[in-house]
Amino acid sequence: xxxxxxxxxxxxxxxxxxxxxxxxxxxxxxxxxxxxxxxxxxxxxxxxxxxxxxxxxxxxxxxxxxxxxxxxxxxxxxxxxxxxxxxxxxxxxxxxxxxxxxxxxxxxxxxxxxxxxxxxxxxxxxxxxxxxxxxxxxxxxxxxxxxxxxxxxxxxxxxxxxxxxxxxxxxxxxxxxxxxxxxxxxxxxxxxxxxxxxxxxxxxxxxxxxxxxxxxxxxxxxxxxxxxxxxxxxxxxxxxxxxxxxxxxxxxxxxxxxxxxxxxxxxxxxxxxxxxxxxxxxxxxxxxxxxxxxxxxxxxxxxxxxxxxxxxxxxxxxxxxxxxxxxxxxxxxxxxxxxxxxxxxxxxxxxxxxxxxxxxxxxxxxxxxxxxxxxxxxxxxxxxxxxxxxxxxxxxxxxxxxxxxxxxxxxxxxxxxxxxxxxxxxxxxxxxxxxxxxxxxxxxxxxxxxx
Amino acid sequence: xxxxxxxxxxxxxxxxxxxxxxxxxxxxxxxxxxxxxxxxxxxxxxxxxxxxxxxxxxxxxxxxxxxxxxxxxxxxxxxxxxxxxxxxxxxxxxxxxxxxxxxxxxxxxxxxxxxxxxxxxxxxxxxxxxxxxxxxxxxxxxxxxxxxxxxxxxxxxxxxxxxxxxxxxxxxxxxxxxxxxxxxxxxxxxxxxxxxxxxxxxxxxxxxxxxxxxxxxxxxxxxxxxxxxxxxxxxxxxxxxxxxxxxxxxxxxxxxxxxxxxxxxxxxxxxxxxxxxxxxxxxxxxxxxxxxxxxxxxxxxxxxxxxxxxxxxxxxxxxxxxxxxxxxxxxxxxxxxxxxxxxxxxxxxxxxxxxxxxxxxxxxxxxxxxxxxxxxxxxxxxxxxxxxxxxxxxxxxxxxxxxxxxxxxxxxxxxxxxxxxxxxxxxxxxxxxxxxxxxx
Numbered sequence: 042x043x044x045x046x047x048x049x050x051x052x053x054x055x056x057x058x059x060x061x062x063x064x065x066x067x068x069x070x071x072x073x074x075x076x077x078x079x080x081x082x083x084x085x086x087x088x089x090x091x092x093x094x095x096x097x098x099x100x101x102x103x104x105x106x107x108x109x110x111x112x113x114x115x116x117x118x119x120x121x122x123x124x125x126x127x128x129x130x131x132x133x134x135x136x137x138x139x140x141x142x143x144x145x146x147x148x149x150x151x152x153x154x155x156x157x158x159x160x161x162x163x164x165x166x167x168x169x170x171x172x173x174x175x176x177x178x179x180x181x182x183x184x185x186x187x188x189x190x191x192x193x194x195x196x197x198x199x200x201x202x203x204x205x206x207x208x209x210x211x212x213x214x215x216x217x218x219x220x221x222x223x224x225x226x227x228x229x230x231x232x233x234x235x236x237x238x239x240x241x242x243x244x245x246x247x248x249x250x251x252x253x254x255x256x257x258x259x260x261x262x263x264x265x266x267x268x269x270x271x272x273x274x275x276x277x278x279x280x281x282x283x284x285x286x287x288x289x290x291x292x293x294x295x296x297x298x299x300x301x302x303x304x305x306x307x308x309x310x311x312x313x314x315x316x317x318x319x320x321x322x323x324x325x326x327x328x329x330x331x332x333x334x335x336x337x338x339x340x341x342x343x344x345x346x347x348x349x350x351x352x353x354x355x356x357x358x359x360x361x362x363x364x365x366x367x368x369x370x371x372x373x374x375x376x377x378x379x380x381x382x383x384x385x386x387x388x389x390x391x392x393x394x395x396x397x398x399x400x401x402x403x404x405x406x407x408x409x410x411x412x413x414x415x416x417x418x419x420x421x422x423x424x425x426x427x428x429x430x431x432x433x434x435x436x437x438x439x440x441x442x443x444x445x446x447x448x449x450x451x452x453x454x455x456x457x458x459x460x461x462x463x464x465x466x467x468x469x470x471x472x473x474x475x476x477x478x479x480x481x482x483x484x485x486x487x488x489x490x491x492x
Numbered sequence: 493x494x495x496x497x498x499x500x501x502x503x504x505x506x507x508x509x510x511x512x513x514x515x516x517x518x519x520x521x522x523x524x525x526x527x528x529x530x531x532x533x534x535x536x537x538x539x540x541x542x543x544x545x546x547x548x549x550x551x552x553x554x555x556x557x558x559x560x561x562x563x564x565x566x567x568x569x570x571x572x573x574x575x576x577x578x579x580x581x582x583x584x585x586x587x588x589x590x591x592x593x594x595x596x597x598x599x600x601x602x603x604x605x606x607x608x609x610x611x612x613x614x615x616x617x618x619x620x621x622x623x624x625x626x627x628x629x630x631x632x633x634x635x636x637x638x639x640x641x642x643x644x645x646x647x648x649x650x651x652x653x654x655x656x657x658x659x660x661x662x663x664x665x666x667x668x669x670x671x672x673x674x675x676x677x678x679x680x681x682x683x684x685x686x687x688x689x690x691x692x693x694x695x696x697x698x699x700x701x702x703x704x705x706x707x708x709x710x711x712x713x714x715x716x717x718x719x720x721x722x723x724x725x726x727x728x729x730x731x732x733x734x735x736x737x738x739x740x741x742x743x744x745x746x747x748x749x750x751x752x753x754x755x756x757x758x759x760x761x762x763x764x765x766x767x768x769x770x771x772x773x774x775x776x777x778x779x780x781x782x783x784x785x786x787x788x789x790x791x792x793x794x795x796x797x798x799x800x801x802x803x804x805x806x807x808x809x810x811x812x813x814x815x816x817x818x819x820x821x822x823x824x825x826x827x828x829x830x831x832x833x834x835x836x837x838x839x840x841x842x843x844x845x846x847x848x849x850x851x852x853x854x855x856x857x858x859x860x861x862x863x864x865x866x867x868x869x870x871x872x873x874x875x876x877x878x879x880x881x882x883x884x885x886x887x888x889x890x891x892x893x894x895x896x897x898x899x900x901x902x903x904x905x906x907x908x909x910x911x912x913x914x915x916x917x918x919x920x921x922x923x924x925x926x927x928x929x930x931x932x
Contacts, residue, residue, distance in 0.1 A: 087555050087792075092560050092812065093559070094561045094810045095562050096563045096810070098544070102537055104537060108538070109537035109538045114543040115545055115546055116564040123603060125539045125540075126604075128530070128539045129534070130536045220854060222853070271707070293799070298506070328878045349642070378542055380537070380540075
């Protein structure tokens with residue numbers, strides 16, 4: 042019986058597959074093998090569902106200077122194929138680099154949440170919500186707890202292993218006098234970190250505020266804005282495509298108003314694939330390149346876009362923003378079925394440990410505290426505008442005076458980072474395109490509008 | 493068929509061990525999928541192939557469902573999955589059924605899909621025939637799926653589906669479609685739609701004006717999917733009451749008769765059973781505008797005797813089935829195409845939909861159109877920019893005043909209900925609606 046490595050795929054099959062492509066004259070070969078286990082629980086009205094899934098698969102990228110191919114499948118790869126033909130474009134795999142030292146977090150070893158425990162967690166949230174908000178009701182709740190492990194081997198000498206752990210929670214609830222449900226989506230490394238009481242309180246707040254009248258059509262509300270992490274993170278996620286992948290100064294300048302000075306002094310934006318405790322914490326990315334902390338914006342100055350090694354080889358070196366590009370392991374690979382796709386890993390705005398949210402709130406004379414987003418942000422890079430549906434509280438002299446059930450936070454994209462005048466210490470991440478995090482932000486110069 | 497050598501009797505006996513009573517629903521779901529993809533020129537890798545096989549075992553007891561799924565198919569894994577789903581461990585060990593798989597089609601040669609490789613060239617020539625050219629980023633995919641469902645009492649024949657999906661980016665925006673076949677005539681039809689979208693990029697901004705609207709068959713397909721199929725899925729109906737209480741409710745104009753008939757879908761995606769192994773039927777969702785039979789899977793049909801199963805679909809082995817439509821049909825009317833245009837004089841011709849969404853709780857429907865054409869002297873005339881319809885679905889369906897007499901098969905597109913992405917198909921004529929507000 043051949044040795045089975047971490048991925049559960051036969052190491053002999055992986056080696057033989059690598060050799061078979063080299064024998065076919067394709068010098069660039071990468072074989073990924075991965076397996077995962079997950080438990081999924083769902084509450085939907087009076088119905089419950091409990092699932093256990095085991096996935097085990099492999100993927101091959103191979104090519105030369107003329108063409109390339111990608112193949113993946115379940116089980117073990119068959120070195121004899123049959124393999125698809127190679128078509129342009131060429132493939133050049135990254136040259137392996139040894140990752141800096143990294144200590145595997147101990148919670149990677151914690152067993153997946155059990156069936157009773159998982160359903161009890163969801164039922165607990167439903168119960169707590171009813172206690173927090175009479176006639177509040179969880180409409181649906183889904184919890185998924187999973188772990189994965191695997192290896193990447195390449196003809197360039199890469200031989201790396203990886204592990205991951207992720208729990209995702211989605212809650213949808215409805216409250217009295219509010220036909221619009223509140224939705225919360227969260228991700229943690231381990232399902233047991235979800236706190237039913239805190240989640241129920243957050244849902245109850247959202248439902249209570251959401252039941253209030255919204256800003257009327259055509260109405261505007263100015264003043265300072267305090268953006269809770271759930272709102273600020275969605276705005277950052279909307280900006281993320283500008284910071285990942287090849288960009289020229291001209292493109293950045295057209296959208297953000299300047300190629301370098303794009304934010305206020307309070308803005309320092311980072312991406313870190315090995316963010317301690319992060320849901321995607323890993324020493325390497327989906328093609329084996331070491332991850333690291335990359336500063337994208339430092340005190341308001343854009344230092345350059347983040348590129349994976351593959352993007353860096355194809356980027357136009359004459360573009361100024363391209364020449365400032367920072368190469369890092371940002372190629373994400375959700376499963377063996379997926380090709381490595383560069384994007385945020387843990388993208389976040391650096392918090393200020395000295396600033397409590399209370400002090401930011403106290404500094405608002407007249408303004409609005411936006412506690413949550415009601416839907417996805419709309420970013421239009423062609424027109425340079427954005428809009429995000431939000432709910433929150435009117436604030437006067439640091440005190441909440443009235444709820445605002447629905448409004449649109451909108452304006453010019455170029456004003457977004459420039460308007461940040463205060464940053465709190467309560468950094469929180471949301472599962473958006475990657476994990477995107479922000480502390481509470483105090484912002485000036487943006488406007489709230491009715492529909 | 494990859495599953496033709498399965499020992500189905502042994503499979504059924506194994507599954508029978510899970511059932512504690514006649515009320516329990518138990519099934520085994522085996523699938524093999526293949527996706528071949530050719531990305532846009534210059535974007536790598538050049539050719540992709542994804543081949544998967546796996547299975548799931550499911551038990552539904554009362555209102556609880558239990559599922560165990562695996563990648564790969566073998567007797568030992570199957571036996572393990574049975575033990576995971578069992579609520580009480582069987583007294584005897586679960587036997588491992590013999591599950592030999594047939595070879596992949598085309599083996600032992602390399603997987604080939606000449607129609608996928610050739611399509612970009614056919615499309616380019618077809619676009620040129622419109623005397624225009626524009627940058628086009630085209631991704632072509634071929635999807636194939638083979639299924640075998642087994643229950644303790646019934647092991648239906650295996651099913652298979654084969655179809656294509658296209659996604660394109662052009663200066664006028666993004667565009668996508670599903671096609672049961674890929675060839676010259678499909679290239680010509682796609683070229684026509686892309687050229688229309690490209691030319692619409694310089695259109696005047698949309699300005700609302702009163703008048704009728706005429707939806708083309710592709711737009712009707714999306715409308716039916718959102719406003720009729722989703723609205724009549726048992727699980728979504730349950731969000732606002734008992735699913736069977738919808739039966740007999742007038743949901744639309746009496747000229748609308750809508751069916752879901754997987755057996756009448758294009759040949760390569762035609763089904764005789766659903767993803768739970770139950771026979772599909774010619775299901776009248778609306779008869780003369782009145783709800784007759786909502787979409788239900790096995791679990792929902794057990795909660796109400798008037799709900800008929802046969803519409804359970806799942807994106808894959810790791811997902812639980814949900815009530816979904818497969819192939820929607822709007823019965824043809826008697827109005828000729830020319831008369832429909834005459835009836836919408838000074839109104840709008842809306843041949844393509846960019847996106848449709850339904851909020852099942854409120855019944856609010858939104859259809860976004862990439863462009864509109866003003867109808868003048870019975871013909872589509874000036875092109876206007878993007879526009880939208882918002883409203884309650886019953887209000888909208890109630891405003892249908894005429895149905896065309898010629899139906900066209902259309903891929904209504906991908907539906908991602910509950911995170912499960914599935915292709916949905918439709919056969920529909922054009923539809924005239926009056927009194928609908930179209931906004932910018």
